[in-house]
Structures are given as structure tokens and as C-alpha cells.
Amino acid sequence: MTSSKRSQGINLSRMRKYFAPRPIAIGVTAIMLSACGDKQEATIYTNADDCADANPGQEAQCKAAFEQALADAERTAPKYKSMSDCEYEFGYDRCHAVNNSSGSFFMPFMAGYMLSNLLNPGPYYSQPMFTSYSRYSPYRNQWITTDGRNYGSLSNRHYRVDKDVFKPKPTVNRTMKRGGFGSSVRAKSSWGSSSRGGWGG
Amino acid sequence: MFRIPITPRAGWQQQARDFGFHFHTMYGEPYWDESAYYQFSLKQIENDLEDPSADIHQMCLQVVDEVVKSEELLTKFSIPQAFWQPIADSWFRQDPSLYSRLDFAYDGKSAARLYENNADTPTSLYESGFWQWLWLQGQVNAGLINRRADQFNSLQEKLIQRFAQIAQHYQLNQMHFACCQDTDEDRGTVQYLQDCAAEAGLKTDFVYIEDIGLSEDDYFTDLNDSVINSLFKLYPWEFMQREEFGQHIERASINWLEPMWKSVLSNKALMPMLWKRFPNHPNLLPAWFEDELSKADCSQLVKKPIFSREGANVSVIKNGETVLAADGPYGEEGFIYQAWHALPKFGDNHTLIGSWLVNDQPAGISVREDKSLITQDMSRYLPHVIL
Numbered sequence: 305m306t307s308s309k310r311s312q313g314i315n316l317s318r319m320r321k322y323f324a325p326r327p328i329a330i331g332v333t334a335i336m337l338s339a340c341g342d343k344q345e346a347t348i349y350t351n352a353d354d355c356a357d358a359n360p361g362q363e364a365q366c367k368a369a370f371e372q373a374l375a376d377a378e379r380t381a382p383k384y385k386s387m388s389d390c391e392y393e394f395g396y397d398r399c400h401a402v403n404n405s406s407g408s409f410f411m412p413f414m415a416g417y418m419l420s421n422l423l424n425p426g427p428y429y430s431q432p433m434f435t436s437y438s439r440y441s442p443y444r445n446q447w448i449t450t451d452g453r454n455y456g457s458l459s460n461r462h463y464r465v466d467k468d469v470f471k472p473k474p475t476v477n478r479t480m481k482r483g484g485f486g487s488s489v490r491a492k493s494s495w496g497s498s499s500r501g502g503w504g505g
Numbered sequence: 506m507f508r509i510p511i512t513p514r515a516g517w518q519q520q521a522r523d524f525g526f527h528f529h530t531m532y533g534e535p536y537w538d539e540s541a542y543y544q545f546s547l548k549q550i551e552n553d554l555e556d557p558s559a560d561i562h563q564m565c566l567q568v569v570d571e572v573v574k575s576e577e578l579l580t581k582f583s584i585p586q587a588f589w590q591p592i593a594d595s596w597f598r599q600d601p602s603l604y605s606r607l608d609f610a611y612d613g614k615s616a617a618r619l620y621e622n623n624a625d626t627p628t629s630l631y632e633s634g635f636w637q638w639l640w641l642q643g644q645v646n647a648g649l650i651n652r653r654a655d656q657f658n659s660l661q662e663k664l665i666q667r668f669a670q671i672a673q674h675y676q677l678n679q680m681h682f683a684c685c686q687d688t689d690e691d692r693g694t695v696q697y698l699q700d701c702a703a704e705a706g707l708k709t710d711f712v713y714i715e716d717i718g719l720s721e722d723d724y725f726t727d728l729n730d731s732v733i734n735s736l737f738k739l740y741p742w743e744f745m746q747r748e749e750f751g752q753h754i755e756r757a758s759i760n761w762l763e764p765m766w767k768s769v770l771s772n773k774a775l776m777p778m779l780w781k782r783f784p785n786h787p788n789l790l791p792a793w794f795e796d797e798l799s800k801a802d803c804s805q806l807v808k809k810p811i812f813s814r815e816g817a818n819v820s821v822i823k824n825g826e827t828v829l830a831a832d833g834p835y836g837e838e839g840f841i842y843q844a845w846h847a848l849p850k851f852g853d854n855h856t857l858i859g860s861w862l863v864n865d866q867p868a869g870i871s872v873r874e875d876k877s878l879i880t881q882d883m884s885r886y887l888p889h890v891i892l
Contacts, residue, residue, distance in 0.1 A: 308655055309550065314661055385713075
């Protein structure tokens with residue numbers, strides 16, 4: 305064919321769509337961190353009691369760090385439009401619905417939190433940790449953070465990590481309100497019988 | 506131009522599943538119909554559809570240039586006053602456009618006649634750019650269609666090139682894409698555009714129109730609270746401009762696809778304007794605004810809402826009486842009138858040609874059939890070849 309009037313080649317692998325459901329966003333993109341931070345000891349605890357058991361006399365710190373990690377988890381965890389998509393990635397009964405100022409979605413339960421510098425003077429550090437129980441997930445039985453770092457098997461609890469890993473994960477913006485677009489199509493799609501619900505032409 | 510029956514490809518439904526084409530059947534009725542195809546000659550494609558599409562697009566742009574500078578015309582186009590300046594700005598900045606679809610009545614013999622310009626949110630893009638391309642490949646390999654057969658369809662190639670140009674223009678490496686919830690067809694169309702953008706090297710993020718958020722400093726955000734800087738929205742400007750977040754559009758300073766000047770290009774008030782500026786053009790149908798109906802010198806008219814989708818609220822008026830009407834929720838912003846010109850019939854089917862443009866380049870056609878004279882959203886999509 306000398307001068308074809310159709311696309312010459314199409315990347316079929318790009319077009320193939322039979323794949324696992326993907327989350328709306330996988331965590332929050334990590335800030336690019338310098339690699340030269342000091343290593344420090346860090347431990348993962350599954351909850352505040354777990355922490356307190358290992359650190360007698362630090363109950364209040366353990367609890368405060370846990371609450372901080374929970375708050376960070378809600379802000380930075382992967383969010384899904386449906387429970388089934390979330391459970392596909394994290395396992396049955398491992399997700400919960402969240403309604404907050406950013407909207408309604410589904411996210412995994414925090415599986416634990418990583419703590420560092422609890423017993424030393426100066427500030428301590430915490431961050432939420434997640435894991436998956438789904439056989440479809442590459443993170444099955446691994447400790448992962450919301451920026452996608454994998455800390456290996458759930459049986460590991462003690463690490464030497466860069467201070468940088470505790471830097472706050474960014475929430476780019478605070479969303480005050482949602483749902484300000486889409487009212488016209490709601491009004492119009494309730495109309496008539498043959499309409500497919502969309503409004504594209 | 507012929508309609509030719511053919512055996513559907515074995516296992517095409519499985520292939521549709523693999524490629525994520527989920528809306529080939531809707532409400533139990535076939536939408537993608539490969540029990541037949543249309544055959545055109547190269548001359549028909551190039552002389553009767555491709556060249557006129559390029560010309561008409563330029564004529565439409567001339568009208569846009571006139572409308573954005575006229576308060577009187579912007580009023581006639583039912584564009585909210587708050588957007589007159591932003592629309593003019595987007596036009597004079599020459600914000601890049603992505604694609605549009607011109608709908609024609611064409612029978613293979615006489616000049617194609619323009620029904621309307623879907624310049625803001627056209628669908629059936631995936632079926633056109635990818636799925637009918639794959640169909641031709643399959644049928645040629647199966648030996649059912651001549652190996653020399655071609656197709657007027659460089660859509661995917663041109664969309665990828667265009668995304669690369671737009672990325673260059675705005676210096677982007679990422680773009681957001683949005684459509685409404687609960688529609689496989691719109692989501693499929695947007696996914697296709699995401700695939701084309703990704704092929705052009707862009708990172709793509711998706712958010713439903715209903716989920717778009719407004720941040721405390723007046724940016725739009727996705728569900729991850731990330732700021733939306735560039736947005737392809739499969740959602741019409743005329744809705745956005747009238748909705749709650751419409752007042753925040755300007756401050757959100759987004760690179761929009763389609764750009765805001767498309768609210769003029771996609772407006773049906775364009776049709777009477779075209780007829781005024783290019784009277785008796787062979788590819789145009791006579792058209793009038795409501796207040797000039799007395800000048801309408803033909804006995805049968807089509808009445809169309811200024812804003813509407815998929816034939817909704819279109820009615821046919823003969824000697825002042827409505828003889829055929831399609832229901833719908835549109836029309837509150839007024840109507841335009843177009844001379845009646847029937848779709849050609851192939852067998853029992855009324856056939857409509859969609860002629861695609863990527864920016865200002867003709868890029869292919871789609872063929873849709875309907876049992877009714879008004880092409881509605883339940884019409885079927887048929888592939889085509891050039892031979």
C-alpha cells in the first residue's frame with residue numbers, strides 16, 4: 305500500500321485492558337529524598353498496646369504516635385472507588401469506607417506503625433504501615449508504606465532506616481468541597497427511557 | 506458506497522473483553538454491529554468527505570472568530586456573560602484543541618450535507634479509532650476482505666501526535682482526564698484518550714466529574730487531593746459553565762481540553778451563522794435562528810435545541826406542524842431550525858456519517874445506522890472500508 309489512509313501501526317499491548325483493578329492513586333508520590341541521611345533504629349508495632357508492651361513506661365508516647373499514624377493513614381493511604389477494588393488489592397475484610405471532607409471512598413486498614421527514636425531524647429518518628437492479604441497483590445504479607453516502599457515480610461519488625469523515611473508524606477492540597485460539577489447530567493439523565501445515562505454525542 | 510453483509514469475526518466478543526470494549530451491546534441491543542460494513546471508493550472519501558471536512562472546519566473557525574468578538578452573538582449562542590471574556594481569551598491565546606466530529610448526511614452520490622458539529626464532547630471515538638481498525642485487520646486476515654482494502658481512519662495516530670504537541674505547548678508531563686459516573690461508554694472513550702496520551706509519553710490520572718473537588722486556594726483537585734493542572738473533560742462546557750463550580754473555573758487556571766472557545770464551535774447556533782456567512786455552500790443546509798423563521802423558505806424544517814445530545818428534543822416540522830419528534834430534556838436555552846434533509850437509506854437503515862478531525866486535520870469516519878430518521882443514542886455502529 306503506497307499511501308494508506310489508516311493508522312500504520314497500533315501498540316496493541318497498550319490497548320489490552322484485561323487486568324486487575326487499579327486503585328485511584330497508589331499512595332502519595334514520595335518527595336525525592338536525599339540518600340545520605342543517618343541510619344536509625346526503627347520498629348514496627350501493630351498497635352499502641354504492642355508498642356507499650358515493648359517499651360514499658362512509654363504508654364502515652366506509644367498511644368500518641370499511634371494516633372498520629374492513624375491520622376496520616378487516612379490522609380495518605382491508597383483510596384478506591386469501590387470496596388471490591390480495595391479488597392482485591394488488600395484482601396477480604398481488610399478495607400473500610402471513609403467519609404471525610406475529601407469525599408467517600410474505601411481504603412485499607414492500617415496494619416501497623418513504624419516508630420523510631422522513641423526512647424532517645426528529641427523527637428520520635430512514626431509512620432503508618434500497610435500490608436495485603438490478597439493473593440492478587442505483590443504486597444501480600446509484606447510491610448509497605450503509602451509511598452510504596454516495601455519493608456519485606458510481616459515477620460520482620462526491626463529495621464535500620466534513614467531518618468528520611470519519616471518525613472511527612474505530602475497532601476498536596478486541602479479540598480474544601482466536592483460535587484460542584486455534574487448536576488446537569490444528573491438532572492437530565494433521570495429523564496426519559498432510552499438514554500444511556502451518559503451525555504456524550 | 507455500498508452496504509455489504511459479512512460474517513462477524515469468530516470470538517470478537519472475547520476480544521472485546523480483552524481490550525476493554527465493554528459497551529458493544531447496550532440495554533440488550535447491539536451497538537457495535539459487524540454483520541455488515543460500508544464500502545467507499547477512495548474518491549468518495551477524499552473528495553466528498555475528507556476535503557469538505559477540512560473546509561467546513563475552517564469556515565466554522567471563521568464564525569467562532571466573529572462570535573467571540575460580538576456580545577450580540579454570544580447572547581444568541583446562550584453563553585453566560587461571565588464566560589464571554591474567558592472564551593475570548595482562550596480563542597486569542599489559541600489554546601490548542603484536540604478533536605471533533607462533523608455529522609453528515611451522505612449517500613455516495615450527492616454532496617455531503619452537514620447536520621452538526623460535535624466539537625466539544627464527541628463519543629464513538631474508540632470504536633472509530635481502534636475497534637474498526639482491528640476489525641479490518643481481522644477480516645483481511647480471515648480472507649473475507651480484500652487485502653488491498655484500506656480504511657479512512659488515522660485517528661489513533663493523529664491523536665497520539667496531537668497529545669505530544671499539546672504536551673509541548675503547555676510543557677506538560679501529566680494530564681487529568683474526567684467523565685461522568687455510571688457510563689461505560691464515556692469511561693471507555695476517556696480511557697482511550699488516556700491510552701493515546703500515555704502513548705505520547707504523558708502520565709495520566711483519572712477523576713470522575715462528580716468527584717472533582719475545590720481546594721481552599723481555589724484549585725480543582727482529584728480524589729487524592731492533587732491539584733488538577735490540565736484536564737480533558739468529556740463533559741460539555743455549557744453544563745460546567747452553569748453549575749456550582751462554574752464560578753471557580755477561571756481562578757482554577759487549568760489547561761482545558763477541549764479549550765473554552767469550543768463552547769462556541771460546538772453550539773448549534775453555529776449552523777444558522779454558517780448559512781449566513783456561506784450561503785448556498787454545497788455542504789451546508791439552510792438554517793435559521795428562531796427569530797428569523799419568517800425567512801425560512803422551505804416547507805419542512807428540523808427544530809434542534811441549541812444544546813443537546815444524541816438527537817434528543819429534535820423534531821421535524823412540516824408546513825408548521827410537528828410530524829416527528831424525539832423526546833429529551835433539552836431546549837430551555839432555545840432552538841435553531843434547519844432545512845429538512847433526509848438521511849440516505851441503505852436497506853431499512855438510515856445512515857449517518859461522522860467525519861473526525863484531530864485539531865484541524867481530517868482523520869477518519871464512522872458510520873452509524875438507525876431505524877429512525879432521527880439518529881439517537883441507540884443507533885448502531887458499523888465499520889467501513891475503502892476499496
